[in-house]
Amino acid sequence: xxxxxxxxxxxxxxxxxxxxxxxxxxxxxxxxxxxxxxxxxxxxxxxxxxxxxxxxxxxxxxxxxxxxxxxxxxxxxxxxxxxxxxxxxxxxxxxxxxxxxxxxxxxxxxxxxxxxxxxxxxxxxxxxxxxxxxxxxxxxxxxxxxxxxxxxxxxxxxxxxxxxxxxxxxxxxxxxxxxxxxxxxxxxxxxxxxxxxxxxxxxxxxxxxxxxxxxxxxxxxxxxxxxxxxxxxxxxxxxxxxxxxxxxxxxxxxxxxxxxxxxxxxxxxxxxxxxxxxxxxxxxxxxxxxxxxx
Ligand code: AMP
Numbered sequence: 001x002x003x004x005x006x007x008x009x010x011x012x013x014x015x016x017x018x019x020x021x022x023x024x025x026x027x028x029x030x031x032x033x034x035x036x037x038x039x040x041x042x043x044x045x046x047x048x049x050x051x052x053x054x055x056x057x058x059x060x061x062x063x064x065x066x067x068x069x070x071x072x073x074x075x076x077x078x079x080x081x082x083x084x085x086x087x088x089x090x091x092x093x094x095x096x097x098x099x100x101x102x103x104x105x106x107x108x109x110x111x112x113x114x115x116x117x118x119x120x121x122x123x124x125x126x127x128x129x130x131x132x133x134x135x136x137x138x139x140x141x142x143x144x145x146x147x148x149x150x151x152x153x154x155x156x157x158x159x160x161x162x163x164x165x166x167x168x169x170x171x172x173x174x175x176x177x178x179x180x181x182x183x184x185x186x187x188x189x190x191x192x193x194x195x196x197x198x199x200x201x202x203x204x205x206x207x208x209x210x211x212x213x214x215x216x217x218x219x220x221x222x223x224x225x226x227x228x229x230x231x232x233x234x235x236x237x238x239x240x241x242x243x244x245x246x247x248x249x250x251x252x253x254x255x256x257x258x259x260x261x262x263x264x265x266x267x268x269x270x271x272x273x274x275x276x277x278x279x280x281x282x283x284x285x286x287x288x289x290x291x292x293x294x
Pocket of ligand 1: 149
């Protein structure tokens with residue numbers, strides 16, 4: 001497995017790839033877990049070569065967020081990827097990746113506004129900018145993203161559409177712990193008590209889905225029900241618990257959440273602080289997920 005840090009070296013590696021072979025790309029911030037690996041496996045299934053990037057992108061963290069504490073077990077990550085048979089790890093150096101006087105950004109102005117966008121100003125500008133830069137460098141045919149970050153997927157799909165980027169975004173299902181907690185590099189911040197409480201986020205999503213299955217159709221009441229489950233636990237501070245259109249992220253009509261969306265379904269999205277750790281999760285309510293949840 002090759003590890004490349006320099007942008008020039010990456011470009012020359014890319015030029016040497018046979019044009020008839022497909023290239024899959026999995027952008028990550030490292031601290032890899034089974035969620036990341038599921039994207040890697042999907043890429044390996046679909047593509048002749050797979051590149052994984054490991055880059056803790058300073059641009060998507062605001063000053064009060066956890067950029068400096070973010071876990072960076074680089075050697076362990078590389079060992080995992082080598083074991084998976086990855087072709088190349090691209091781990092650029094932040095100082096080379098962003099010119100010190102960089103002043104050009106990618107701004108998506110609709111899908112990035114609600115939900116996480118309203119609590120993390122500048123976050124999605126950092127995501128779109130880093131991902132477009134990575135796409136230019138890696139030039140993949142397919143790029144793999146986790147449904148766990150549903151808004152990120154929606155923003156990037158919009159960016160790719162609007163800017164005619166020649167990459168197909170592939171969304172992969174959320175990988176969970178047996179108790180329902182979505183895997184996240186930030187779960188290591190949780191102490192034993194917090195870890196015990198964390199699956200309540202998943203339970204709140206599941207409760208709304210169950211209520212829907214049992215006939216509740218009011219978006220407002222489903223949201224109220226989900227929220228009330230998290231609110232019972234004082235360690236949680238909810239940022240949002242909302243049902244939205246899965247592509248535009250627009251709020252839905254107050255009647256049946258599935259009445260006005262396409263076959264993709266309705267997105268139920270949650271963000272909450274569990275003491276100091278910010279957790280997000282979501283559930284796509286559609287025919288398929290309803291069948292599986294029974
Ligand atoms: P990150 O390293 O947190 O930036 O995540 C890199 C990629 O892995 C993103 O596309 C995430 O959505 C995806 N990812 C993170 N956690 C999970 C998970 N539990 N299941 C599936 N994909 C995930």
